[in-house]
Amino acid sequence: MDKASIIRFSDTVREKLLQETQRKAAYYGIFPDTIQNVDQEFEDSIVIGGRVFNKKIRQQREQLVREVREKGYDQVMDKITYTWFNRFVALKFMEVNGYLPVKVFSSDEPKKQEPDILTKSLKLDFLNIARDTVIDLKSGGKDEELYKYLTLSLCNYLNDIMPFLFEPIEDYTELLFPGKLLHTDSILVDLNNIIKEDDWKEVEVIGWIYQDYIAPRKEKVFADLKKNIKISKENIPAVTQLFTPKWIVKYLVENSVGRLWLESNPSKDLQATFRYFIEQETRPPEKRILSPEEISVLDPAMGSGHILVYAFEVLHEIYRSQGYLESEIAPLILNKNLYGLEIDDRAAQLAGFALMMKARMYDKELFNKK
Numbered sequence: 001m002d003k004a005s006i007i008r009f010s011d012t013v014r015e016k017l018l019q020e021t022q023r024k025a026a027y028y029g030i031f032p033d034t035i036q037n038v039d040q041e042f043e044d045s046i047v048i049g050g051r052v053f054n055k056k057i058r059q060q061r062e063q064l065v066r067e068v069r070e071k072g073y074d075q076v077m078d079k080i081t082y083t084w085f086n087r088f089v090a091l092k093f094m095e096v097n098g099y100l101p102v103k104v105f106s107s108d109e110p111k112k113q114e115p116d117i118l119t120k121s122l123k124l125d126f127l128n129i130a131r132d133t134v135i136d137l138k139s140g141g142k143d144e145e146l147y148k149y150l151t152l153s154l155c156n157y158l159n160d161i162m163p164f165l166f167e168p169i170e171d172y173t174e175l176l177f178p179g180k181l182l183h184t185d186s187i188l189v190d191l192n193n194i195i196k197e198d199d200w201k202e203v204e205v206i207g208w209i210y211q212d213y214i215a216p217r218k219e220k221v222f223a224d225l226k227k228n229i230k231i232s233k234e235n236i237p238a239v240t241q242l243f244t245p246k247w248i249v250k251y252l253v254e255n256s257v258g259r260l261w262l263e264s265n266p267s268k269d270l271q272a273t274f275r276y277f278i279e280q281e282t283r284p285p286e287k288r289i290l291s292p293e294e295i296s297v298l299d300p301a302m303g304s305g306h307i308l309v310y311a312f313e314v315l316h317e318i319y320r321s322q323g324y325l326e327s328e329i330a331p332l333i334l335n336k337n338l339y340g341l342e343i344d345d346r347a348a349q350l351a352g353f354a355l356m357m358k359a360r361m362y363d364k365e366l367f368n369k370k
Contacts, residue, residue, distance in 0.1 A: 001199050003208065009194040010212035013088070016187050018081045020178040025077065028053075028061055028175065032073045035065055057175060064172035080176045082213070082346045087155060089209055090165055090353050092191050096200040099360055099367070101126050104151060105191050115188070117150050118143065127153045148177050161367050164352045203361070204246065206354045207304040210347060244303075249310045251276040257297055257314050264288040270321045274314070292318045293336050302340030305351025309358045311338060316362060330363035 029036030029048040040047040044055050067076045094100045102124060103116040117124070121134050129150065137146035152174060158166040167173075181188050199205050254274040262271055263285050271277055289295065295318075297311045315337050319329040338355065342348040360366045 001202060001205065001208065002196060005195050005199070006205065006208045007212045007215075009190065010209055010215070012190050012194065013187055014081065014085060014213055016190065017085055017088075017178060018077065020180070020187075021077050021080045021084075021176050024176045024179065025064070027051075028057070028064070030061075030064065030068060030073075035068065060172045060175040064175060067172065080173060083173055084178060085213065086165060086346060086349050086353075088187065088191060089206065089350075090162075091154075093200055093206065093353075093357060096197055097357070097360075099357075100154075102154075104154065105188050114143075114182070115147070117154065118147055118182075121146060121150055124150070124153075127157050129153050143182055144179060147181060148179075152177065162353060162356055165349045203309055203354050203357050204306070206350050206357070207306045210304040210350050244306050246306075246310075247276065249307050253307060253310045253314050257295065257311055258318075260295065261289060261292065261318050264290070267321060270317060273317050292322060292324075293332060295337055296339065297337055298339045298341070300341045302342050302348070302351050303344075304347050305340065305354040308338050308340055308351065309354050312355060312358050327363065327365065330359040330366055331369055334359055 025031070029051075036049045038046050038048055038058070039050070042055070045052050046055055046058055047053075048061075064076070091100070091104050095103050095105060102120060105115055107114065107116045107119070112119070121138060122131070127150070133149065134146065137143075137149065155166045178187060180186055195205070254277045258271075258274045258277055259282075262277075263282055265288075271279075292315060295315065297308065297315075299305075299307050299311075302308055312333055315333050316329055319332065320326075324332070334355065340348070340351055342351065356366070363369075
């Protein structure tokens with residue numbers, strides 16, 4: 001995996017998204033040190049800072065203004081930035097691995113610049129979209145607005161599958177959806193070109209992207225510590241999180257989860273699949289584990305889910321060794337075996353996503369199961 005490209009990707013996309021989030025906030029009269037009031041209000045429109053807006057945005061803007069006043073401008077801009085960063089990373093990962101019904105950022109036709117979701121906008125029967133709206137935007141040449149509409153519709157569609165990451169988009173998150181995505185120097189270009197496609201096929205890339213995303217904040221907090229500046233609760237995750245290398249994860253999981261099962265159910269064939277397993281004499285367990293469904297794995301500081309993702313692999317091997325059907329294993333592991341705690345919402349989102357992607361690798365029908 002090309003770690004240098006991942007660092008460049010995280011830095012580039014994070015900064016572009018932050019700048020775009022701030023630009024959109026300013027467009028609606030929200031700045032770091034001031035918030036413009038609504039100058040005038042009419043039956044179907046409002047005026048802010050001399051700009052006329054459709055009145056339907058008023059409620060979303062009021063919600064955004066409340067958030068900024070309660071939590072501070074920087075914190076809200078940061079939240080919106082990582083929300084769209086997480087979603088774009090998730091969409092890109094699923095696109096490369098063929099888990100989406102349509103490509104969002106690229107096209108199946110190599111020389112075509114426009115994403116398939118845009119060129120096939122009238123054929124997206126799986127989405128709950130208004131055909132008249134699509135036709136109006138398409139005939140009016142409003143490609144940016146159409147792309148936004150379709151992407152938001154896709155995110156809402158994915159809410160049924162991954163509600164922890166794709167929450168219903170009806171609030172100020174939609175208001176600050178990044179613009180200019182179809183430009184030649186946009187975030188889409190970075191999503192498609194910085195990280196090579198083969199690296200997107202490894203679930204581990206999610207964790208590395210997250211670690212690099214928070215790296216600048218971690219450096220700043222450590223610099224503040226040297227100046228005896230107290231760490232705020234918002235910055236605790238950046239200081240305490242560290243992505244665990246793959247070999248350490250495998251060693252830990254195989255010699256805990258794997259050993260727990262093998263002590264009750266010895267199997268040379270299963271043990272041979274655990275490369276980092278250390279054989280040692282142990283006393284027979286007081287109570288045998290008879291079914292893999294009895295195992296509970298809790299990561300109390302799961303970060304982006306690296307340990308839980310490998311625990312999924314080990315548990316999958318255990319279930320298979322017991323003759324479970326392939327079609328039932330992934331849902332059982334997700335629903336019965338794996339648990340995690342995390343103080344950082346953005347990391348928890350990516351951990352849940354990484355687990356879903358690992359499960360989807362084993363079960364092609366996973367997204368169709370409740």
